[in-house]
Amino acid sequence: MKSLAPAFQEQVAIGIVSMNNWEWPQGVGLFALYSYYKETGNLAIRDELIAWFDSRIAEGLPAKNVNTMCPMLTLSYLAEETNNPVYLALCREWVTYVMEDIPRTDEGGIQHVVTRNLNEGQLWDDTLYMTVLFVARMGVLLQEDRYLQESIRQFLVHLKYLTDVKTGLFFHGWTFLGHHHFAGALWARGNSWYTAGLVDYLDMAPVPSGVSQFLLSSLERQVRTLAELQHESGLWHTLLDQPDSYLETSASSAFAYGILKAVRKGYLPERYREIGMKALTGVLEKIDEAGVVHGVSYGTGLKDDLNYYRNIKQCPMPYGQSMTLLLMVEARRMAT
Incomplete structure (x- = not known):
């Protein structure tokens, strides 16, 4: 698990290219590797x-926050599998932080506090993948229903404030301080955290049928619009509704993974399989002979200018590799 792009100059101090850091990109990569291990043995x-x-x-x-929470999801599975008391103690400590100490927005939403930024009053769609999946997972591992209920609340609060009711897509973020969606960016990777995250959430969390039906209806509405916006290559633009923005691979991989898994599980109608397979073909075109995934946008903050999203640099990233790996694992399941 070496750095994917040792010659690339980091743009942020936290270090999100190298796998030798504890942050959200590495956390996404770890979960993909764990999923691959479970599939292959x-x-x-x-x-x-x-x-x-x-x-x-x-x-x-590092200090606890929404993004540094991401590696804990994989650690929770390893804690169960290895019975390592150090792993379990850390999982308990970090989930307790989420439940008791992490900053909150109005209506109890998890504030998207990250390394060096409190983002006061802000909800981001990234939070569902980076932190809420772990909370749900710990609810199952520790048989703590209040953790599961908290995960449900977070999904509902985030959907309430981030859903674009016109399209069924999701805005990147919302602020309770100014009561707006910043640039109103329908950002691809932010949307894909829901597409990919929900199908795994429903695998790990025994949520009531009324809740799962609501979450899946939101997924289907999102995917219906994604089908309309899919580029002929099979990929999606980094700003989903802005054809002048570049095509982005990590989001496209996550969309394809979530769509194909949802079809396989019966969450989405069979007609959406074609959309996922078209995206799979497009993603495969972005993988070079060394297995490096190209066309991946660098870490992206929440801004009030759409040009900021258009101008994010592209380079190989851990989450680009990992979302593509998740897609490959799902494609493998479909073939067997």
Whole structure:
């Protein structure tokens, strides 16, 4: 799990290119690798994941926030599988922080506090993937219903404030301080956190049928619009409704993964399979002979200018590799 782009100059201090950091890109990558291990039974991958966590724990973990929470999802699975008391204790400590200490917005939403930025009063769609999946997972692992109920509340609060009722897509963020959606960006990767995250959430969280029906109806409405906006290549623009913005691979991979898995699980009608397969074809075209995924946008904050999103640089990133890996795992399941 080495750096994907050692020659690329980091644009942020937290370090999101190298796999030797504890942040959200690495967390997404870890979960994809764990999913690949569970699908293939390759114990070498599990051992590599354990070695990664042991090294980071020995170095000392960073401050807790929404994004640094992301690696904890994979650690929760390893804690259960290995019965390692250190892993379990860390999972308990970090989920307790979410439940008791993490900053909140109005209506109890998890404020998207990240390293060096409090983002006061802000909801981001990224939060559902980075933190809420872990909370749900810990509810199952510890048999704590209040954790599951909290995960449900977060999905509902985020959908309430981030859904674009005209399209069924999701805005990147909302602020309770100014009561607006900033630039009104229908940002692809932000949308894809829901598409990919929901199908995994429903795998890990036994939510009531009324809740799952609501969440899945939101997914279908989103996917219906995605089908209309899909480029002939199979990919989607980084601003979904802005054809002058570039095509972006990480979001396209996550969309394809979520759509194909939802069809396989019976969450979406069979007619959407074609959309996912077209995206799969487009993503495969972005993988070079060394297995590096290209056309991936760098880390993207929440801004009030659409040109900011258009001008984000592209380079290989851990989450580009990992969302593509999740898609490959799903494609493998479809073929067997």
